[in-house]
Amino acid sequence: MNRRALLAxxxxxxxxxxxxxxxxxxxxxxxxxxxxxxxxxxxxxxLKAGRQKLEFKDVSAAIRPETVSLSAPGVTILEQNxxxxxxxxxKLMEKAVGQQVKIVRTNPGDGKETTEVATVLAAxxxxxxxxGDRIEVLRDDGVPTRVIFDKVPETLRARPTLSxxxxxxxxxxxxxxxxxxTSGLSWKADYVALFDEAKNALDLQGWITLSNTSGxxxxxxxxxxxxxxxxxxxxxxxxxxxxxxxxxxxSAGTESGTGERVADYYVYxxxxxxxxxxxxxxxxxxxxxxxxxxxxxYEARQDWFQSQAEPEKAVVAIQFSNARLAGLGSQLxxxxxxxxxxxxxxxxxFVGENAIGHTPAGSELSIKTGEAFDVSSQATLVAETKxxxxxxxxxxxxxxRNAKDQPVTVELRQGGLWRDxxxxxxxxxxxxxxxxxxxxxxxxxxxxETVLTFTVETGW
Amino acid sequence: MRALIGALALAAALPSHAATIASPAPDKVAITLxxxxxxxxxxxxxxxxxxxxxxxLILVSExxxxxxxxxxxxxxxxxxxxxxxxxxAAVEGLPGKAIERNYDYALLSPGTLIxxxxxxxxxxxxxxxxxxxxxxxxxxxxxxxxxxxxxxxDGVEALGCSGGPERLVLARAPDGLTDKPSLSTVVDVPxxxxxxxxxxxxxxxxxWQADYVAxxxxxxxxxxxxxWLTLVNSGGSRFEDAPTQAVAGKLSRQxxxxxxxxxxxxxxxxxxxxxxxxxxxxxxxxxxxxxxxPPLPIPAVMARAGAEEIVVTAQRAKLATQSNLGDYKLYTxxxxxxxxxxxxxQVAFLDQKNVVFQRLYAVEMDSYNDYxxxxxxxxxxxxxxxxxxxxxxxxxxxxxxxxxxxxxxxNGRPAFAGEQAVRDVAVGEPLDLVIGGAMDVRxxxxxxxxxxxAKDRVRRAYEVDLSNAKTVPVTIELxxxxxxxxxxxxxxxxxxxxxxxxxxxxxTLAPGESRTFRYAIERGD
Numbered sequence: 001m002n003r004r005a006l007l008a009x010x011x012x013x014x015x016x017x018x019x020x021x022x023x024x025x026x027x028x029x030x031x032x033x034x035x036x037x038x039x040x041x042x043x044x045x046x047l048k049a050g051r052q053k054l055e056f057k058d059v060s061a062a063i064r065p066e067t068v069s070l071s072a073p074g075v076t077i078l079e080q081n082x083x084x085x086x087x088x089x090x091k092l093m094e095k096a097v098g099q100q101v102k103i104v105r106t107n108p109g110d111g112k113e114t115t116e117v118a119t120v121l122a123a124x125x126x127x128x129x130x131x132g133d134r135i136e137v138l139r140d141d142g143v144p145t146r147v148i149f150d151k152v153p154e155t156l157r158a159r160p161t162l163s164x165x166x167x168x169x170x171x172x173x174x175x176x177x178x179x180x181x182t183s184g185l186s187w188k189a190d191y192v193a194l195f196d197e198a199k200n201a202l203d204l205q206g207w208i209t210l211s212n213t214s215g216x217x218x219x220x221x222x223x224x225x226x227x228x229x230x231x232x233x234x235x236x237x238x239x240x241x242x243x244x245x246x247x248x249x250x251s252a253g254t255e256s257g258t259g260e261r262v263a264d265y266y267v268y269x270x271x272x273x274x275x276x277x278x279x280x281x282x283x284x285x286x287x288x289x290x291x292x293x294x295x296x297x298y299e300a301r302q303d304w305f306q307s308q309a310e311p312e313k314a315v316v317a318i319q320f321s322n323a324r325l326a327g328l329g330s331q332l333x334x335x336x337x338x339x340x341x342x343x344x345x346x347x348x349x350f351v352g353e354n355a356i357g358h359t360p361a362g363s364e365l366s367i368k369t370g371e372a373f374d375v376s377s378q379a380t381l382v383a384e385t386k387x388x389x390x391x392x393x394x395x396x397x398x399x400x401r402n403a404k405d406q407p408v409t410v411e412l413r414q415g416g417l418w419r420d421x422x423x424x425x426x427x428x429x430x431x432x433x434x435x436x437x438x439x440x441x442x443x444x445x446x447x448x449e450t451v452l453t454f455t456v457e458t459g460w
Numbered sequence: 461m462r463a464l465i466g467a468l469a470l471a472a473a474l475p476s477h478a479a480t481i482a483s484p485a486p487d488k489v490a491i492t493l494x495x496x497x498x499x500x501x502x503x504x505x506x507x508x509x510x511x512x513x514x515x516x517l518i519l520v521s522e523x524x525x526x527x528x529x530x531x532x533x534x535x536x537x538x539x540x541x542x543x544x545x546x547x548x549a550a551v552e553g554l555p556g557k558a559i560e561r562n563y564d565y566a567l568l569s570p571g572t573l574i575x576x577x578x579x580x581x582x583x584x585x586x587x588x589x590x591x592x593x594x595x596x597x598x599x600x601x602x603x604x605x606x607x608x609x610x611x612x613x614d615g616v617e618a619l620g621c622s623g624g625p626e627r628l629v630l631a632r633a634p635d636g637l638t639d640k641p642s643l644s645t646v647v648d649v650p651x652x653x654x655x656x657x658x659x660x661x662x663x664x665x666x667x668w669q670a671d672y673v674a675x676x677x678x679x680x681x682x683x684x685x686x687x688w689l690t691l692v693n694s695g696g697s698r699f700e701d702a703p704t705q706a707v708a709g710k711l712s713r714q715x716x717x718x719x720x721x722x723x724x725x726x727x728x729x730x731x732x733x734x735x736x737x738x739x740x741x742x743x744x745x746x747x748x749x750x751x752x753x754p755p756l757p758i759p760a761v762m763a764r765a766g767a768e769e770i771v772v773t774a775q776r777a778k779l780a781t782q783s784n785l786g787d788y789k790l791y792t793x794x795x796x797x798x799x800x801x802x803x804x805x806q807v808a809f810l811d812q813k814n815v816v817f818q819r820l821y822a823v824e825m826d827s828y829n830d831y832x833x834x835x836x837x838x839x840x841x842x843x844x845x846x847x848x849x850x851x852x853x854x855x856x857x858x859x860x861x862x863x864x865x866x867x868x869x870x871n872g873r874p875a876f877a878g879e880q881a882v883r884d885v886a887v888g889e890p891l892d893l894v895i896g897g898a899m900d901v902r903x904x905x906x907x908x909x910x911x912x913x914a915k916d917r918v919r920r921a922y923e924v925d926l927s928n929a930k931t932v933p934v935t936i937e938l939x940x941x942x943x944x945x946x947x948x949x950x951x952x953x954x955x956x957x958x959x960x961x962x963x964x965x966x967x968t969l970a971p972g973e974s975r976t977f978r979y980a981i982e983r984g985d
Contacts, residue, residue: 086603086606086607087602087603087607087609088603088606088607088609088729089607089608089609089618089621089728089729089730089731090607090729090730090731090732091607092609092616092618092731093731093732094731102614102615104622106588106589106624108589108590109590110590111588111589111590111591111593123731123732124732125732125734126732126733126734126735127731127732127733137734137735137736138731138733139622139623139733139735140735140736140737141735142623142735143623144622144623144624144625145622145623145624146617146622146624147617147618147621147622147731148612148614148615148616148617149615149616149617150615150616151615151616152602152609152616158578158579158602158603159578190547190548192548192550195786197786207547207561209546209547217636270560272559274560277562277564277566277636278566278636279564279565279566279719279722280562280563280564280565280566281546281547281562281563281565281719282560282561282562282563283546283547283549283560283561283562283563284559284560284561285558296786306943306961307942307943307958307960307961307962308960308961309960309961309962310883310960311886311889313709313710313884316786316787336547336714336716338548338662341785341786343705343783343785343790344783344784344785344790347490347521348660349492349519349705349707349785349790350492350494350517350519350548350662350711351711351785351786351787351788352711352712352713353711353712353713353714354712354714355714368712369711369712369786370709370710370711370712370787370788371709371710371787371884372709372787373708373709373787373788373789373858373884373886374787374858374886374887375787375886376886376889378960379961380958380961381942381961382958383948384945384946384947385946385948386946386984392946397958401886401888401889403858403886403887403888403889404784404787447887447888449888
């Protein structure tokens with residue numbers, strides 16, 4: 001047997017059936033938001049009649065083996081195995097205990113190699129060999145010594161390997177379909193919003209960002225993405241916090257979205273087959289809208305009656321709706337929304353980002369982009385007095401500053417009202433946001449200040 | 461034989477994608493820096509400092525020219541900045557529709573090379589230490605990179621466990637492995653053309669802060685305020701001749717994981733090795749480790765005796781100009797600069813002469829302290845420089861956050877007088893700078909009365925002995941924290957003010973004067 005033939009045999013041993021599978025393979029991948037994907041792998045299988053073991057070496061390295069299912073006409077599944085006893089030099093040596101290996105010593109003096117046959121007696125802390133009638137420790141003298149093993153035991157594998165034992169009714173080629181769930185594939189949406197303050201409008205672009213950290217490439221795969229929150233076991237020790245939509249959504253929409261759905265979820269098929277390489281982030285555009293009505297608001301909030309030692313910058317939020325009327329009319333899968341504005345030279349500049357949850361069409365969104373450099377509020381608790389055994393009166397003063405050259409309105413929120421809370425006096429009419437919270441829309445002149453005072457009484 | 465191996469190594473170095481068009485470097489690059497992190501770099505521990513510099517965000521806008529033949533291509537953008545956030549990338553000026561955009565961070569490294577060559581035919585080369593003769597054996601790569609195993613005509617062998625010199629030779633580098641993470645886009649080009657593309661993206665690793673120097677005049681009432689934009693590039697990217705801007709203000713940010721590339725070492729996982737005799741064990745096979753992390757940056761202006769390069773580029777005459785960006789302040793450097801890898805660069809943006817300030821000595825009082833600890837009888841007042849950021853006071857300019865150091869002139873020589881963090885200060889806002897503790901001004905408080913006035917209410921009276929040993933008059937601000945239920949001042953020598961949430965009295969002492977200040981408060985018990 002020449003060397004080439006031997007190598008070819010070795011290759012066959014490594015991947016007994018993969019050569020036959022490379023062609024006509026059709027992979028489709030459905031990726032979920034939560035580190036999960038459903039892989040369907042359709043390919044013709046050459047089977048012989050009767051029982052046989054099929055090994056699948058090219059499945060995802062992050063496969064969830066309990067979810068595997070193989071279907072092919074005229075084939076009965078006997079058992080499915082997932083083997084992950086991995087081949088390493090030390091494990092191979094352990095498995096070789098009691099067996100014969102070849103050792104090749106290189107004489108450091110003249111470089112001559114001597115080959116001997118040895119029996120491995122033990123592999124603990126060091127390897128003890130029986131060579132002929134001598135007992136020796138491997139590399140006891142530090143002389144370079146190679147160990148050659150005849151073969152790799154069948155139970156040791158280079159990679160975790162999925163194998164299925166099947167019984168085929170007859171020999172021949174059959175179209176088989178292997179499907180399984182895998183982790184390591186995930187996606188989210190990324191949005192770019194270019195906000196035009198003068199026009200009170202924004203241009204929105206949506207990108208699907210999918211990432212593959214599963215360790216396996218998916219070549220030329222039909223890909224679709226599912227937006228939604230699917231239940232998965234084995235997370236957080238069984239504890240599941242109540243699901244909450246993101247705070248960016250102010251009110252939930254009632255419009256039906258666009259595109260396909262599966263059950264309660266939206267499906268985004270990619271228009272073309274794509275190759276998702278290992279360790280790759282891939283982005284594909286899925287949404288583009290121009291001139292969506294949007295506005296900017298300034299928000300300031302304090303949850304208790306107390307003084308602030310320093311002015312607190314107002315929070316800037318961009319508000320828009322994904323309703324049809326506002327110019328968008330599409331659901332927004334969860335992701336990050338990055339807001340850009342043009343600077344004086346007309347170049348778009350990043351001005352802040354925030355997360356949004358899965359947002360049905362027709363919702364109102366409020367995206368906090370950052371803090372206003374020039375707009376601030378500072379609270380002073382002027383007096384706190386006792387009204388009755390369970391009631392107190394708080395006299396508050398807010399100084400709102402605006403260093404911009406145009407007037408602004410600050411949405412001020414004061415929390416901390418408790419039982420029977422009521423406003424006794426105020427310099428500007430308030431509205432009750434809820435039982436605990438008062439709200440004012442405070443106008444602040446350009447390059448100026450506004451002082452807001454109010455007195456509330458509340459029980460506790 | 462040697463020539464063959466050389467050819468193999470060359471083949472391994474060649475890129476593998478035929479349909480990929482590489483854009484080797486941008487023609488022009490412009491950068492905008494964003495500030496991130498709480499507080500100035502000076503107040504951070506070295507490791508936090510490194511983190512703060514890493515967190516800083518930068519918007520990079522590159523212009524590239526690419527020759528595109530008709531058809532579908534992958535355009536790869538080489539030489540993008542380290543720490544690129546791929547989700548934020550945008551490519552404008554493409555001749556056709558972008559099919560998809562990819563960011564590949566599978567790096568070529570010993571481990572990944574092995575990992576992607578499993579099952580491939582390779583060669584094992586053994587060198588005879590004595591004669592230098594090399595022996596090449598055909599083999600198949602069985603396992604790696606955690607435990608290298610090959611199959612040869614003789615059988616199965618581990619590599620790197622024998623103690624002899626042996627190495628692997630591969631015919632080619634596997635597809636899809638690059639030296640650095642790479643950004644690429646797939647595009648359909650309708651007809652052959654030369655395209656001018658704008659590639660913009662956000663990246664991590666460049667931060668900035670403002671550093672101020674306040675030179676206090678001998679009159680004690682005015683100071684000269686100089687402001688510097690300190691740009692800190694803690695990454696390995698170089699931005700050459702780049703128009704540069706810095707954004708002041710706090711942006712809301714989302715945590716982002718940046719895939720800087722996944723390199724893998726080879727782990728040998730050899731069988732246990734020990735000897736029968738005491739002494740030096742045989743040399744262990746060399747383990748491959750990931751490279752050591754780059755040295756931590758020493759970023760700020762105050763970094764003393766650092767090995768880092770600090771470049772001060774601007775003269776006082778050339779200041780960065782300020783404009784607005786939405787609700788932030790945008791500083792544009794007067795001319796393009798080259799920001800090198802691991803470099804700190806400073807450019808002036810503020811130079812205000814004769815800024816009016818007030819020097820105060822602040823004494824903080826607490827309505828729960830009984831002031832009966834003999835060891836802490838004396839309070840050292842804080843030295844506070846109070847500025848009002850108004851044009852009338854010689855200022856009236858936005859002050860981005862950072863650090864300020866005060867310089868006082870004594871006998872014509874400058875002396876460092878303390879430093880302090882500065883928040884973002886808008887025009888019109890007051891700014892208190894605590895630069896140190898007083899030397900010659902002291903306060904000794906005493907609780908002289910503690911009496912129940914109602915079932916749940918106490919009256920507490922204080923006496924504070926104030927003294928001034930300086931040769932100039934001083935103004936002391938006595939501050940009482942009103943943070944107590946139903947707090948009220950019931951007796952005071954002069955009407956108090958409510959300043960920044962504290963009850964405050966001003967007392968001016970002549971040189972050498974001492975005075976006792978009496979007041980009383982009531983609070984819930």
